[in-house]
Amino acid sequence: MELYNCSLEELWQRLEQGEVSSLEVTRSVFGRIAAVDDTIAAYLETDEKGALAQAEAADECRRKGEKTTPVTGIPLGLKDLLSTKGLKTTCASRMLADYRPEYDATVVARLREAGAVITGKLNMDEFAMGSSTENSAIKATRNPWDLKRVPGGSSGGSVAAVAAATAIATLGSDTGGSIRQPASFCGVVGMKPTYGRVSRYGLVAFASSLDQIGPVTLTVADAALLLGVIAGHDKRDSTSVDLPVADYYGALKKDIKGLKIGVPKEYFGAGLDPEVEAAVRLGCSQLAASGAQLDDVSLPHTDYAVATYYLLATAEASSNLARYDGVKYGFRADDADGLLDMYRKTRAQGFGDEVKRRIMLGTYALSSGYYDAYYRKAQQVRTLITRDFDKVFADCDVLVSPVCPTPAFAFGEKVDDPLSMYLSDILTIPVNLAGLPAISVPCGFTKAGLPIGLQIIAKPFAEETLLRVAWHYEQLAGWSGHRPTLAGEAV
Amino acid sequence: MDYEIVIGLEVHCQLLTETKIFCGCSTHFGNPPNQNSCPVCTGMPGALPVLNRKVVDFAVRAGLATACEIIPNSVFARKNYFYPDLPKGYQISQFELPICVDGYLDIEVEEATKRIGITRIHMEEDAGKLVHPEHEHGVSYVDYNRACVPLIEIVSEPDMRSSAEAVAYLKALRDIVVYLGVCDGNMEEGSFRCDANISLRRWGAPELGTRAELKNMNSFRNVQRAIEYEVERQRDILDGGGLVVQETRLWNVDRGISMSMRGKEEAHDYRYFPDPDLLPVVVDEAWVESVRQSLPELPALKRQRIVADYAIPIADVEVLTADRAMADYFEAVVKLFAQPKAVANWIMVELMKFLNEDKTSITQCPITPQGLAELLSLIDEGAISGKIGKQVFSQMYSAADNDPRQMVEAQGLAQMSDAGELATLVDEIVAANDDKVKEYQQGKVKLFGFFVGQVMKQTKGQANPQMVNQLLKEKIG
Known part of the structure; x- marks a missing residue:
């Protein structure tokens, strides 16, 4: 098997045993990028020179017998909203097309510290606003399983790169499903940790109370390994929580007998594709057969989640994106006359349509006279949605559901209908509102050959249980690790 | 017609912390532009604020010193508006839940005591500074050294009824924050600044009149002048049958008038909402208690006590207590030489003359309280004359080794009393x-x-x- 096709776990073991070098793995991945990224378009920028230097350093580190981590020498890609010192961080926006941060995000610093090889920066919906990566101002990323379809979003590049083997694993960010939904569309594992588990310092903010960085990987074990490196308290992020980080990888194989799994009925409602439903129901029964106990549960406020999310996320975004004003960094309109005109033109020309739509929605929700009816009300409903989860988690250890009501859709299918695009996140959004950890695990394919994802949701900071159930499911179902056949490849 | 004048003040105090409110940058004044800056205080994408605990400490100090209730779970909010000196496009402040509420301050006006309510005290970050160089047309620069420097805003009730009351309140408040060591109280440099809300109403009218907000008054004198100007301006409008417009006005020191800056229609909608990057500020009873224990004696009480304890005239006490360190110095000397009036005279006449000439403060004074007490004892014992005392004092001020008894001995200055x-x-x-x-x-x-x-x-x-x-x-x- 080509090195680029291996899982992180396998490469880690082979690197530790000295069977391969990081330089070989890194060259293999860059060879793969050269071969297929023109087609997939996952990368916005690659850093081959930097990556090879990091690979050499990792090999040197192993040769000397210095302390290593599971990611030492592993080529990893980063969603282009994670600040990388000296390496462009564009958020796939015209606004930041030439912006090079002067500092590393905490997760990036942790990866570097751990000896990882950074391959480059990955495409996304502009400022993480979207569900298809079609809102990238720079390029459209294709779904490796069907090039006419979207990879999902907003972490479309992060997910397509793992699916197309142009990175061993990547980091994405999930505000309303932006890791899990594309992972389900591209047949890989995508995880959103508990809000506060991973530092947001250096993650360019979309909606601060919802954003969370997480791993995108080929297998659950890979996700456990990568999360172990990036998780943990950071004094630079006041919302990061000071709790010990468990040995997620070491705990994967512990038994799940007697574990209680809730199946929320609201997540199997109207609009759910029958093939998706069948695959997820099968997954549930496989888990039951392995000794877990299934229970039907209800999350009664689920219907309000999308509306709540689009008030809160846009309100926060309208404020978070105010800093892009042409004064300090990034794009500045050059035809402006005076300060006000500079603001107007810079923001009119620098932002894409979806970003502007959300800034306007959020500005409206916070405006004097509307705040109580929209923002405050949405916060109250958010509390109700969180309580729904608290109640079912009094009895259940995890919940299982589909990730997205449908498999990947075609380019252009939803761009003119924002509301239908928003609804593709209907099953992932409540998890962000409640701040819970959740994962998308491959759970089969439609007749047309499109991947389907199964979502597992756990209690706050119960990543260990979440990953353990996901790992057991993965072993039972065997859908992880499948690779699409790309044009030009031998079948 | 005769009107009642109604004044409320909003005072911003720059806090004397070493580092900024949400990052570790220095607050040191006078460094080259943008030297005190980092990704957090310049609003770089992805940077996050982390609260400086000292700022909370200072805000609680100010709250306790003005009889406020301390809110155990106050919340930071974002105040959204665009301006180049505001790097994030919002100012982190407090809105619905400030850290201190419902306090008061007693002031002395015309020999009577009046209580002025304090609505709230909240914490916030300062903005940067725009620089418009004269020789470069059409170009402006931004200096973010001041961005993210901590402030507290102290908002009074509309309880003041004259410019004299407003100035008395402002002076009393300044004394307190300076005594607390939370602010240097410098109005000219803008570390203690004041906005005034002024309205007029007919005597006995239950509701308040339409107010104008006055900004840009950088001395007590200007506060007084600006308020008096504004009162006359509104009186003229009302007497002429007109209506006062709600607006923000800027005081022009040179011309001695105020001018409209923006009207109600142009007022910002700041779209306040809780800052999701910061957790509620939890101040428990133990924290409040520890701050309370560390509070110094406040100026008003100190004055009363010094008058009572030492039987010296109130005019002297006012001079001696204008500065907390000066008052401490005075008391330290009196402790060693129990003739308060003599000590007061020596400090006010001799010591202050030297300090003023040197433009230095009592904390830098080369003569220790022990030294001064010793000198006064020598005079009192008759060992030297008062005149020689002054000569010795002058020498003590400029010498490194300045024990007066040794000086008198070494130079043979002892008084001839044989x-x-x-x-x-x-x-x-x-x-x-x-x-x-x-x-x-x-x-x-x-x-x-x-x-x-x-x-x-x-x-x-x-x-x-x-x-x-x-x-x-x-x-x-």
């Missing part, structure tokens, strides 16, 4: 000036000074003046 020695000297001088003695005895009493002067001259000023007077009186009548 009655026999002085009597011999007086005899000699009287004998040598026979003619002047006659003139004196014939009624030219002024000549008495001549004899004293002669004695002093011969003793290089060290003769005990009381004894010289007495001996001369005995000798020449």
Whole structure:
């Protein structure tokens, strides 16, 4: 098997045993990028020179017998909203097309510290606003399983790169499903940790109370390994929580007998594709057969989640994106006359349509006279949605559901209908509102050959249980690790 | 017509912390532009604020000193507006849940005490500074050294009824924050700044009139002038049957007038909402208690106590307590030399003269309280004269090794108080000036000074003046 096709776990073991070098793995991945990224378009920028230097350093580190981590020498890609010192961080926006941060995000610093090889920066919906990566101002990323379809979003590049083997694993960010939904569309594992588990310092903010960085990987074990490196308290992020980080990888194989799994009925409602439903129901029964106990549960406020999310996320975004004003960094309109005109033109020309739509929605929700009816009300409903989860988690250890009501859709299918695009996140959004950890695990394919994802949701900071159930499911179902056949490849 | 004047003040105090409110950058004033900056205080994408605990401490100090209730779970909010000196496009402030509420401050106006309500005190970050160079047309620069420097805003109730009351309140408040060590109180440099809300209403009217907000008054004098100008402006409008417009006005110091800056229609909608990057500020009872224990004696109480304890005039006490360190110095000296009035005089006349000439503060004073007390004891014991005392004081001020007793000894400055020695000297001088003695005895009493002067001259000023007077009186009548 080509090195680029291996899982992180396998490469880690082979690197530790000295069977391969990081330089070989890194060259293999860059060879793969050269071969297929023109087609997939996952990368916005690659850093081959930097990556090879990091690979050499990792090999040197192993040769000397210095302390290593599971990611030492592993080529990893980063969603282009994670600040990388000296390496462009564009958020796939015209606004930041030439912006090079002067500092590393905490997760990036942790990866570097751990000896990882950074391959480059990955495409996304502009400022993480979207569900298809079609809102990238720079390029459209294709779904490796069907090039006419979207990879999902907003972490479309992060997910397509793992699916197309142009990175061993990547980091994405999930505000309303932006890791899990594309992972389900591209047949890989995508995880959103508990809000506060991973530092947001250096993650360019979309909606601060919802954003969370997480791993995108080929297998659950890979996700456990990568999360172990990036998780943990950071004094630079006041919302990061000071709790010990468990040995997620070491705990994967512990038994799940007697574990209680809730199946929320609201997540199997109207609009759910029958093939998706069948695959997820099968997954549930496989888990039951392995000794877990299934229970039907209800999350009664689920219907309000999308509306709540689009008030809160846009309100926060309208404020978070105010800093892009042409004064300090990034794009500045050059035809402006005076300060006000500079603001107007810079923001009119620098932002894409979806970003502007959300800034306007959020500005409206916070405006004097509307705040109580929209923002405050949405916060109250958010509390109700969180309580729904608290109640079912009094009895259940995890919940299982589909990730997205449908498999990947075609380019252009939803761009003119924002509301239908928003609804593709209907099953992932409540998890962000409640701040819970959740994962998308491959759970089969439609007749047309499109991947389907199964979502597992756990209690706050119960990543260990979440990953353990996901790992057991993965072993039972065997859908992880499948690779699409790309044009030009031998079948 | 006669109107009641209604004034409320909003005071911003720059806090004396070493680092900024949400990052570790220095707050040091006067560094080259943008030297005190980092990704957090320049609003780089992805950077996050982390609250400086000292700022909370200072806000609680100010709250306790003004009898406020301390809110155990206050919340930071974002105030959204665009301006180039505001790097994030919002200011982190507090809105619905400030850290302190419902306090008051007692002020003295025309010999009466009046209580002014304090609505709230909240914490916030300062903005940067725009620089418009004269020689570069159409270009402006931004200096973010001041961005993210901590402020507290103290908002009063509309309880003041005259410009004098407003100034008395402002002075009392400034005294307090300076005493607390939370702010340097410098109005000219803008570390203590004030906005005034002013309205007029007919006597007895239950509701408040339409108010104007005044900004840009950088001294007590200007606050007074600006308020008086505004009161007259509104009175003229109302007397003429017009309506006061709700607006923000800027005081123009040079012209002595205020001008409209923006009207109600142009007022910002700041779209406040809780900042999701910061957790609620939890201040528990133990924290409040520890701050309470560390509070210094406040200026008003200190004055009352000093007047009562030391029986010195209120005018002296006001001078001595204008600065907390000065008051401490005074009390330290009195503890060692228990003649408060004499100590007060020496501090106000001699010490302050030297400090003013040096433009330095009492904390930098080279003469320790022990030193001054020792000097005053030497004078009191009669070991040296007051005049020599002043000379020694001057030397003490500029010398490194400045024990007055050693100085007096080493330089032979001790007063001549030996009655026999002085009597011999007086005899000699009287004998040598026979003619002047006659003139004196014939009624030219002024000549008495001549004899004293002669004695002093011969003793290089060290003769005990009381004894010289007495001996001369005995000798020449």
